[in-house]
Amino acid sequence: MTRGLFFSGALVVAPAIGLAMFCDAARAGGAKDYYTKRAWGSFNGGQMNTSILVFRDLNRNGVYDLGDRPMPHVAVELGKPNGDTVMRWTNAGGFANFRMSVTQRDLEVVDPGHYSLRVVPPPGWSITTGNASQESDYVVSPGSPGDMIACATTHPVGLAPDLTISGAVAAGSRISFTGPDGVTAAAKVEPDGWFSAPATPGEWLVDVSADGATQRRKIVVGGAPVVLSAFSGKGGPAEEPLPEQHVVGFDDLLTTSGVFEIPSGYGGLNWYNLVAMHQRFTDGPGYVNTTMSGEFIAYNSSGHPAQAFSDKPFDFEGAYFGAGWNDAEGETLVLKAWRGDQPAYEDQVVLSASGPVYFAADYMRITRLEIRTQHHWQAAIDDFAYRTGP
Template sequence: MKRDLLFSGAVVVVAVAGLAVLCGSARAGGAADYYPRRAWGSFEGGQMNTSLLVFRDLNRNGIYDLGDRPMSRVAVELGKPNGSTIMRLTNAGGFANFRMSVMQRDFEVVDPGHYTFRVVPPPGYSVTTGNASQESDYVVSPGSPGDMIAKTTTHPVGLAADMTISGAVAAGSRVSLTGPDGVSAAAQVGPDGRFSAPVTPGEWLVDFATGGATERRHVVVGASPVVLSAFSGKSGPAEKPLPLEHVVGFDDLMTSPGVFEVPSGYGGLNWYNLVAMHQRFTDGPGYTNTTMSGEFIAYNSSGHPAQVFSDKPFDFTGAYFGAGWDDAEGETLVLKAWRGDEPAYEDQLVLSANGLVYFAADYLRITRLEIRTQHYWQAAIDDFAYRTGP
């Protein structure tokens, strides 16, 4: 009996679904009922986005091409026909979106007329594509998703970091930089021992001198500013770097969009309180802006100190760092390293969610590295480079 009732009910549902209702009576439906055509020319009353893409121009060639990445948290200003302006930040995909609709009057683009777009780069960034300001006329177009269209669409805007080599030395130290062209120039050292010099991509030599002690660093400037670890000021023969070079980008740990604790043994090192995730798993703009290779990135879990360690000495070459969240703008990253129980290195650098810096550590023969943020915000980390012995 129970089966008969269920079957009968299914028959009734199917029968009703196969009828079309017209003037209160039911009839069989046809293709015209189930696949109606739109009445073009009438107002849709819906919405769509008018957008502008901002990207990280990694090769600095002024073209949005392969290898370039979206840039999040960039201010884009929309100028309206009435003279007012409104600002939107780019999202994780690099788009600044402005809602457009003729009928929904509380949106950003609602009236036909002349509109302007202006990209305002964050501090330390410059436009490479020459089109920070763009403009277009918008006209009413009934039947389009927002009942309005742009006569011309925007073009991607590329940004690149203003390239510098910076660091900290003892007061009274001298710093000289020699560029790829072989030309040398002295860097100005401030009263606090900090220096920063504009550079171009390529190989650089940085020479330090203080109190009779000298040191030379070989620095490769790529797609981001470089921060050098502190000059030790110690005289004596330099230690030789370990021979085997490694770079981990955390992309081979996982394929899902979740989070994954970096396990000990990854890359031959031990890891504590470091988590890897897809760069867009959260809304933190710094994760998108710090990713350099692949799609995954690491961070210190819950903003608490993380460690990388090994029984065998390793060299920490360097890594890309940024602040994961915009609320952490200006957070201080503290890096400490030990050889056994003996402190060996310590450095601090300022992080930004707008973009990354490369910390050229050159920490030799260490057994433990601590990665800590001063105010317990998450630091984004990519392309962790190190060397090991044979």
């Protein structure tokens, strides 16, 4: 009876299982086991990007240097050896990426041969670096991340906006421009009063004559096209500008990547429904492309009207404006200003996500400025310039 209680199968099997577990646990590895070298003659089977960088050439010198900025949402075409093309947009870092792999056949670059990359600028932009199209042979290279490499790497491509001075005047007005070189030339005025003329960086004088009276504006053309506020058509001496000048870039409101509603008192003005954020906090390319100084940008919250106002009169000198999102290309910005309860100014500006225009407002002695968009898309705003009194 006692021997029957000790089933022989149990006595044999249990120790065998325990021995196997013990052997697995006891197995030790050395450096060669844990730090194995690749067999470099074999295919890796992975993928990598072949890329090109597009940047905003802020100083327009044709060189990617300090101060230049990446430019998202620019179309780049990849030309394949078989004649097909594939288009990709540049990302927030300014790179257009095309995936490359010998073994993963559903990617953009899979066969060795001659490829081209061509940057297609947005309307109103030009290449400054002279290298919109670049070519290279691609060859198989087993063991590299995508098992293929480019024989020649790409160089950054710089873009800059075509500089213009534009605006609207009364029908029948005459307009002339005096550039930084001192040369004066007349500009064509369309039947609807619209005018636009090419410009170069520097200080310009704009003279508008109508009904025997002449108005003169002095403006500075920088890194973006300039849109002038509407001329009143009234002659007479201009008001003297207020003495204390301010330019806010919204960079000193926060240091994180979040959003921050601009509080009243910032810069000596009161603010409503205007928000500041880091330019890359969202995926909107227009926020990156509109930023002119620092890393932060402002916008009208949720695309609804925003205001800057003060009990004391201030001069709104101007600001850079762009569309925050590429889906809002061509959105219309509406600016209205009041002196107390009396309307004083109103203008409209067409916005782009590719880059800003500088709206030269020259709004004098106002107490309230409204910033809104016709279709409730967000307008990106940078370097808001105004003047206050003592």
